[in-house]
Amino acid sequence: MSVPGEVPGRMVRMDYGTTATAKPSPLPAGYDVRPFQRTDWHRCVELMLASPDPHYTKGPWDRALCESSLEFSADEHWDYPGGRGQIIFQGETAVAMALAGGTGYLNQVYTLPEQRRLGLAAAAVTRVLLALHAQGINRCFLLVYQENGVAIRCYEKLGFTVVNPSARS
Numbered sequence: 015m016s017v018p019g020e021v022p023g024r025m026v027r028m029d030y031g032t033t034a035t036a037k038p039s040p041l042p043a044g045y046d047v048r049p050f051q052r053t054d055w056h057r058c059v060e061l062m063l064a065s066p067d068p069h070y071t072k073g074p075w076d077r078a079l080c081e082s083s084l085e086f087s088a089d090e091h092w093d094y095p096g097g098r099g100q101i102i103f104q105g106e107t108a109v110a111m112a113l114a115g116g117t118g119y120l121n122q123v124y125t126l127p128e129q130r131r132l133g134l135a136a137a138a139v140t141r142v143l144l145a146l147h148a149q150g151i152n153r154c155f156l157l158v159y160q161e162n163g164v165a166i167r168c169y170e171k172l173g174f175t176v177v178n179p180s181a182r183s
Contacts, residue, residue: 028166028174030154033118035173036143039136041102047137049145050099050113052092057101057108058084058122065124069159087115087122097145100138104129112138118146120156123165130164136172 030036041047050058062080073079088094094113102110109129113122120142125135146154156174158165166176 024160025157026160026166027177028156028158028169029177030143030172030174032152033143033147033154034152036140036147038144039133039140039172041137042132042134045102045104045109045134045137047100047102047141049097050094050101050111054099054101054108055084055092058111058113058124061108061111061124061126062122065126067159067162069161084113084122087113087119089116096149098142098149100141100145102134102138110134110138112142114142114146114154116149116151118151118154120154123156135168139169139172 059077059080062083063075063077066075085092093099094115098116099113100111101108110125111122112120112135114120120139123135123139143154146152154174155177156169158169160166170176
């Protein structure tokens with residue numbers, strides 16, 4: 015879904031506006047959601063490894079990349095306090111997650127490929143938005159590859175808007 019002449023792999027920024035307007039998306043039957051706990055670190059790495067971003071081309075999609083990406087938005091205790099991280103489970107298996115840093119940067123949204131299009135990402139993201147609001151963080155933003163039209167449409171349905179629409183396909 016790239017625009018002719020655009021460089022593949024270009025990120026677009028999307029902003030939510032104000033977290034005060036967030037409403038939780040429904041969670042499908044058979045799933046549970048809970049805030050991230052530090053003991054979930056390795057579950058999140060495994061979820062990321064099982065859900066590679068097909069538009070990422072800057073190197074190997076491996077454990078080191080996933081761990082450094084998680085560290086980037088975690089606090090100094092490797093945590094996402096106050097619900098800034100939400101994980102969705104089916105039984106004991108982590109199937110989706112959304113994690114945001116203390117600046118409101120939604121840096122990690124992953125869903126297992128076989129669990130996509132069920133509303134799991136929406137359920138996790140909207141709960142992160144509510145947690146951000148509760149912590150006095152009124153804005154949320156994210157970066158997504160311009161080629162990832164499915165993710166862009168999901169975020170738009172949640173109320174995010176593309177900041178640089180000329181980069182969008």
